[in-house]
Amino acid sequence: MTKRFYIAGNRLLTHLLFWLGYLLVYTGVHADGEDGLFKYFLDELQRLPAAMLVTYINIYVLFPLLFRQKRYIAYATSAITLLFVASLLDRILLERFIEPTFFPDTTYYEAIFVWYLIFKVMLWFLAPVLLFTLLVKVLEHWFDQERIHQDTLHEKLEAELNYLKAQVHPHFLFNTLNNLYALTLQSSSDAPKVVLKLSGLMSYMLYDSQSEGISLDKEIAHISNYIELEKLRYGNRLDVSLNVSGEIEGKKIAPLLLIPFVENAFKHGVSQETDNVWVTIDLKVKDEWLSVKVENSHTGADSGPADNLTHGGGIGLHNVKRRLDLLYPDTHRLILQKEPEYYTVDLKIKLQ
Secondary structure (H helix, E strand, C coil): CCCCCCHHHCHHHHHHHHHHHHHHHHHHHCCCCCCCHHHHHHHHHHHHHHHHHHHHHHHHHHHHHHHCCCCHHHHHHHHHHHHHHHHHHHHHHHHHHHHHHHCCCCCCCCCCCCHHHHHHHHHHHHHHHHHHHHHHHHHHHHHHHHHHHHHHHHHHHHHHHHHHHHHHHHHHHHHHHHHHHHHHHCCCCCHHHHHHHHHHHHHHHHCHHHCCCEEHHHHHHHHHHHHHHHHHHHHHHEEEEEEEEECCCCCEECCCCCHHHHHHHHHCCHHHCCCCEEEEEEEEEECCEEEEEEEEECCCCCCCHHHHHHHCCCHHHHHHHHHHHHHCCCCEEEEEEECCCEEEEEEEEECC
């Protein structure tokens, strides 16, 4: 649907101001004339019906039925015909009605119909009005199409983001339930703690993460809860640290954006090793930029984040990379590296 822009949101006021501007412009053209501006203003006022006829037929008939349908030859033919008919009616109205009625002392009846005046009115008075209104309609149509395109693009991106976010939820839940399943097999007393932590995590995913942006401190708390779950699973053989620095208060970030990197640190590094393992997570906010560095040990044989993103594995990392591209275009940097003894994820995001 075409979105029309009216002055002060008032259609009638917009049209009245347009025609007032028309009269003033054409009167101003004769500013140096000998008969005075008021005389020229009255002359233009007499031609106003013809100008209005051209304008509204062009706007509401010729443009939507011909020009917008790309029937340009038919539009040009119809526009020329419209100009001629409007000029003819203008001449008849002036000579037969307006001048004899309102100016009987200063005008006289022409025995011969003055045809050249018709073409003068067509080219000098009415053609500019038609071209101007055509330009207005073309620009209005272009802006309308651009708005529709942007709305469609926004809806497409929104749908894709929702799809990616929906994929994050079951992926995260799958990993966490596997942890809980391992503890129940061992009849561990830590299982109830896992259920309690899992409840907090699910509450975050179901409610808090539905917004476009979440407080950074809540996202960090979500990561901290996940780490506590992993500590319960791996026990003393896991050395994990979470370091946060900088001013995180008041900062916002897309929800569930950081947790996939932490998940993969455990899934592709810690879970593959039997000896003592470690994970280090450093988050720092400085000058509106968030720096996230995740490092974890590995055996050298397992596939890590860099391998997964390159060779097609790691659903969570694929999704988060796509979400970064959509949500933070040109305002983030992601580097995944595999060293001989550890993996590194280095992410920088400009916070909005």
